[in-house]
Amino acid sequence: MNILYIGNNSSHSTSYHRAMALKRLGHRVDLIDPETLLRSSLMHKLHFRTGYKLLQHQVANFLKQQINAVNPDLIWVNGGELLGKKSLHVLKTLRAPIVLYNNDDPTGTRDGRRFDSLRKALPYYDLCIVRLEKDEGELLHYGARQVLRVYMSYDEEAHKPFDRPSEIPVQFTSDVAFIGTWMRHEKRDEFLLKLIRAGIPVSIWGARWPKSPHWNALKAHYRGAALSGRDYVAAIQGAKICIGMLSQGNRDLHTRRSVETTYTGGLLCAKRTTIHLDMYTENQEAVFWDDADECIDVCKRLLADNEQRENIRKAGYNKVRALKVGNEDICTAILKQLNF
Structure with missing residues (x-):
């Protein structure tokens, strides 16, 4: 055709x-x-x-x-x-x-x-x-x-994971990653700052973060500008946990990150919504939270439990393929x- x-x-x-x-x-x-x-x-x-x-x-x-x-x-x-x-x-x-x-x-x-x-x-x-x-x-x-x-x-070719974790460049490895843009009215900076102050080792990639009023407190955790191509895949697959945020202004209940993260081989840690709960079984294929305090608890639990973290990551990897998205x-x- x-x-x-x-x-x-x-x-x-x-x-x-x-x-x-x-x-x-x-x-x-x-x-x-x-x-x-x-x-x-x-x-x-x-x-x-x-x-x-x-x-x-x-x-x-x-x-x-x-x-x-x-x-x-x-x-x-x-x-x-x-x-x-x-x-x-x-x-x-x-x-x-x-x-x-x-x-x-x-x-x-x-x-x-x-x-x-x-x-x-x-x-x-x-x-x-x-x-x-x-x-x-x-x-x-x-x-x-x-x-x-x-x-x-997600895209079957553009977001294909690395065959072996050892192929991921070390500059894209992290404990907890957030990959996304700073937005003036979305309070993403306040959310991440709360995680950082609770001792969560957050790494941030994305555009416009120096515009945040909290930049001085965040810049030590800033790893670079917006990612694309294999660098984007590496940063997701190279993280132990990937934070997924939504845009309230855009009325999001899920985003591309909701499927790109799991397809790439990352562990999705996102806001609890009806669509996310329809897509993934909570605590088995992905993890969810309602606010920063719950996100902190989830991150601490998973960072301390390698086996559970790996089981959830693998199950999410299989589930997103079964969803045919x-x-x-x-x-x-x-x-x-x-x-x-």
Whole structure:
């Protein structure tokens, strides 16, 4: 099948991983990236805050130029925040079903006007794919025709664990790791600081942490900027425990880290939610907490018990594969929903 794939073409992006999964499934994938129109971080911030409204004419023209020589059986839009009604009208001329895959919270309020253009374009998609915790009624309210809710996914190739722990570079080994971005209103810094003050040996990787008001207390535990590729895999697999945090503003009940951690061979230690409890048997395949105090108790217990920690890690590794939430699995389910 010929698939016209519209999404981020960066080799470390989740969008690119998903496109490669479709290729591995045997499909021809023509990948075009409208984000190339955002030539600077300042331009990106401007359009993010205005819902990409000022960019709509450029995006539509960009798509017209890119689709001249393609004849797809399916059009796959990953993310979709740059594409408004004009862009969808352009894609409709190809007379192929159009699917939107969005892992964020396009009907939420955390990101202000970011998804304004996307929401106006929802009626023009044949199928909208959203995270499991999203209420399909919210998308139907904006005119979505059909909604499919799925788990977040790992990538079978990009997140493949190292064959032997000895292959993991020593700079990516740790006792308790948190890999993620500092966010102004999420209080991740306060949470980790409480763990540190309780004696938990926390290592932090991620973007924007020097912006935290608690940076002076955290910087001794900071191991570096955002990770990608094999470094990302190494930091998860090289940790005894991996802390998984959610975004309240994004209404998360699970994230990509919920499945990437266990697939990579790490032990998931995350906030207790209905979806996490549906995915994993608590204290057998993953461990959960309601607050920092409980997380501290869980970490102390597991760091002191190598056998239990290893049993949980192995069980989580097996369970996430049984869940069939890899990119290839999810892509197959989506194509089946579209009768391909």
